[in-house]
C-alpha cells in the first residue's frame with residue numbers, strides 16, 4: 062500500500078519537474094518572441110518545486126537512501142549498530158514531526174484566511190502548504206515504520222531488512 | 226547554561242551523531258530543532274514551553290519550506306535531471322570517450338578532463354552545490370566505468386565543484402557584494418583567475434597522485450590513430466553543442482543561469498529522443514530516479530539552514546569573530562585569523578550561512594585595516610569553498626554521494642579529498658600573497 | 672536586563688542599515704541599558720517573505736516586515752506600495768506612521784496579528800535605470816525588457832513593457848548580458864552597487880517609492896517590557912523617520928550628482944499626460960489591493976482616501992515648515 066502511494070508520489074514529482082522545465086522554457090521563448098513573459102511564472106515554479114523536491118522523501122526513506130557517514134560505525138559491533146539505527150530513526154522523527162506539525166499550522170492558517178500570492182492570477186498559498194504536509198506525513202509514516210523494524214531488529218538481534 | 230554553551234554542545238552533538246552513522250540530515254536537523262527549542266524555552270530565565278514550541282515550529286517551517294519553495298534553486302533538480310538524461314542519451318559517454326581517446330597517455334587524463342568540465346559548468350552556474358551534484362552525476366559513473374579508483378573518481382569532482390562559486394557567475398560573490406557594497410561585476414572578474422588557478426591546482430594534484438600510484442587511473446594498453454581521435458571528437462558534438470547553446474544563451478542575454486538549466490534539460494531530452502537513445506515513455510521513469518536523489522540533497526540543505534538559524538540565535542559565530550576585535554593585531558595576523566575562523570566555521574556551516582553570520586562584524590574590521598575588499602572577497606569565497614569539502618559537514622561531498630546514489634562511501638570521498646585540500650591551502654596562500662591574481666582583471670577593465 | 676532578538680533581511684550596509692542600528696542603539700539608550708537589541712543581518716533567522724509569521728510567532732522580537740510580500744495578509748501595510756504622486760520618502764513614512772498609530776481599525780488588526788508598530792521605512796522615489804533604450808514617454812516602454820519586483824511591474828506591463836521578474840541583485844548580470852534593458856532602481860542604491868557604470872539613460876519616476884516597510888515588535892515581547900520601556904520603544908517613531916530620511920536625502924543627492932555630473936548619464940522626466948496614462952495602467956493593481964483590504968474588513972475606498980488625506984497633510988507640512996531637521 063505505502064509502496065503504491067510512494068510510486069504515485071514519485072511520478073507526481075517527475076511530472077512537476079517536466080512542468081516547471083516547460084514553464085521556464087516557455088517563459089524564455091515568450092519573452093524573446095512575444096515581448097512578454099509567462100504570467101506568474103516565478104510563483105508557479107516555486108509551487109511546483111514543493112512536490113518535485115519533497116514527494117520523493119518517503120521513498121528515499123523506505124530505500125534507506127539518506128546519506129550517512131559509514132567509515133567509523135562500520136568498525137562497531139553489529140549489536141551496537143542496530144541500536145544506533147533506532148537512534149537514527151528517532152532523530153529523524155524529531156525533524157519530521159516538527160516539520161509536520163509546523164506545516165499543518167501553516168496550511169490551516171493559509172487555508173482559513175485564503176491568503177494568496179501577489180501577481181496576475183493571485184494564486185492561493187495553501188496548495189503548496191498542503192503538498193508539504195502530504196510529503197512530510199508520508200515521510201513520517203516511513204520513519205515510524207523504520208523505527209519499528211529497527212527496534213525489532215535491535216531487540217531480537219537479527220539484522221534489519223535493507224529496504225522497507 | 227548560556228547560549229554560547231548551547232551552541233558548542235549542539236556542534237559536538239552533531240559531530241557525535243554523524244560519527245555513529247546517523248543520517249546527515251537527521252543529525253543536523255534533529256540537533257538544530259532540539260537546541261532551538263531549548264534556547265527559546267529558557268530565554269527569559271523561566272521555562273516557557275508553549276511559546277518555545279510556537280517559535281521553534283515557525284523557524285523550522287520558514288527555513289525548510291523556504292529553501293524548497295525557491296525559483297532560483299529549481300536549477301538544481303533541473304541540472305541533476307540533465308545529468309541523468311544526458312547519461313541515458315549517451316551524450317556524456319560520448320564526450321568521455323573523446324576525452325579518453327585524446328588523453329589516453331596523460332596520467333589521470335579523464336579525471337583532469339572532469340575537473341576542466343567542472344570549470345566549464347562553473348561558467349554557466351553560480352552554485353557549487355549544483356556544480357558538484359550535476360558533474361558528480363555526469364563524471365563519476367564514467368570514471369568508475371573506466372576503472373578509476375573511487376576516491377579519485379569522486380574527490381576530483383567534489384573539489385572541482387568548488388569552482389562553481391569562484392568562476393563567475395557566483396551566488397556567493399553576489400551576497401558578498403551586497404554585504405560590502407562593492408561592485409558585483411568587479412567581484413565576478415576578480416574570481417576568474419583564482420578559479421583557473423584552483424583548476425590548475427586540482428589538475429596538478431591528479432597528475433601527481435596518478436604518477437605516484439598509477440593503479441588509481443589505469444592507462445589502457447591501446448593507442449589511437451589520428452583518425453580515431455577525429456572520429457571521437459566528432460561523435461561528441463551533442464555535448465559540445467549543448468555547452469555552446471547554453472554559453473551563448475547566457476552571455477548573449479537570451480536567458481539567465483536558472484533558465485539555462487531548463488533549456489539544456491529540454492534540449493538534451495529532445496536530442497536523446499531524436500537520436501533514438503531515449504523513448505518518450507522512458508522520460509518520466511528517468512526523472513523519477515532523479516527526483517529521489519534531489520529530495521535527499523535538499524533535505525540535507527534544509528536541515529543545514531535550520532542549523533544556521535540556531536547558530537545565529539546562540540551568537541556563537543559572533544563570539545568567534547569578536548576574537549578578532551579583542552586582540553590588537555596587524556593586518557596579516559587579521560587575515561590569518563579570518564582564515565582560521567572560516568575554516569572552523571566551514572567545517573559545520575554552509576557558505577551563505579557563514580557570510581550572513583560573520584560579514585556584518587568582519588567587514589568593518591577589514592576596512593579599518595585598509596584591506597582591498599574585492600581581493601578580500603576572493604579570499605573569503607575561496608575559504609567558503611574549502612569548507613564545502615572539509616569534514617564533518619562537507620556539503621559538496623554529501624550532495625555528490627547522494628547524486629551517485631551512495632555508490633561510493635563518504636569516508637572514501639573524504640579520504641581522497643585531503644590531497645585537494647592541500648593544494649587548496651597552497652592556492653589560498655598564493656591568493657593572499659599575490660593580490661594581483663585577483664585584482665588584475667577588475668583593474669584592467671576599469 | 673532584557674535581550675531582544677532582532678532580524679533584518681538586508682545587509683548591515685547602506686542608509687537603512689544605519690537606521691536599523693539607530694533603532695537598536697536608541698532602545699538601549701532610552702531604557703538606560705535595560706533593554707538590549709541583538710541584531711541579526713541578512714535574514715540569518717528568516718527571510719523577508721516569512722517575516723510576518725516569524726515576528727508574529729516570536730522567532731524574533733523585533734524586525735522589518737515588508738508589505739509587498741504579504742499583500743493579502745497585511746493589506747494596510749501593502750498600501751504603502753500604491754503609487755502616490757509627488758510623495759517623497761519623508762512624507763510617505765510620516766503618513767504610514769500616522770495611519771498605523773491613529774487608525775483604530777489598523778490598531779485592532781495589529782492586536783490580532785500579535786504585533787506592535789515601531790517605525791516606518793521607505794525607499795526613495797524610484798527610477799528606471801536603462802542600458803540601451805531611453806524611456807522619454809510611456810510609449811517607449813513597449814517591448815523593453817524591464818526588471819521589476821513588486822507592484823510597479825504591473826503598471827509597466829500594462830503599458831507594454833516586457834517584464835522580467837528577478838531580484839535587484841540578479842539584475843546585474845542581466846544588465847551586463849543584455850537580458851535586461853531597464854531595471855527599476857533607486858538613485859542611492861544604483862551608485863552604491865556601481866550599477867551606474869553601465870547605464871546609458873535614467874527616467875525619473877515621480878511616484879512614491881516602496882513604502883510598505885515597517886519595523887514591528889512581537890506583542891508578547893512588548894508586553895513583557897515595563898511601562899517606561901514600552902514608552903521608550905513607542906517614542907522612537909518620528910526620530911527614526913527623521914534620522915533615516917535626512918541621511919537618505921543626502922545619499923540620494925550625492926548619487927544624482929555622481930550620475931548626472933560625473934557619469935554624464937542623461938536623465939528624463941515624464942510629462943503630466945504620461946502620468947495620467949500610468950494612473951490608468953495602475954487601476955487593475957489598485958483593484959487587487961482594494962479586494963485584499965476588503966477581505967480584511969476594511970472599507971478600502973475610505974482607507975485609501977484617509978491615506979491620501981494624510982499624504983496631503985504631510986506634503987503641506989513639508990511645504991510650509993520644511994523638513995524637521997532643517998527647522999531651527
Ligand code: NA
Pocket residue numbers: 346347348349350351352388389390391392393394395
Ligand atoms: Na560559477
Ligand code: NA
Pocket residue numbers: 571572573574611612613614615616617618619620
Ligand atoms: Na565542511
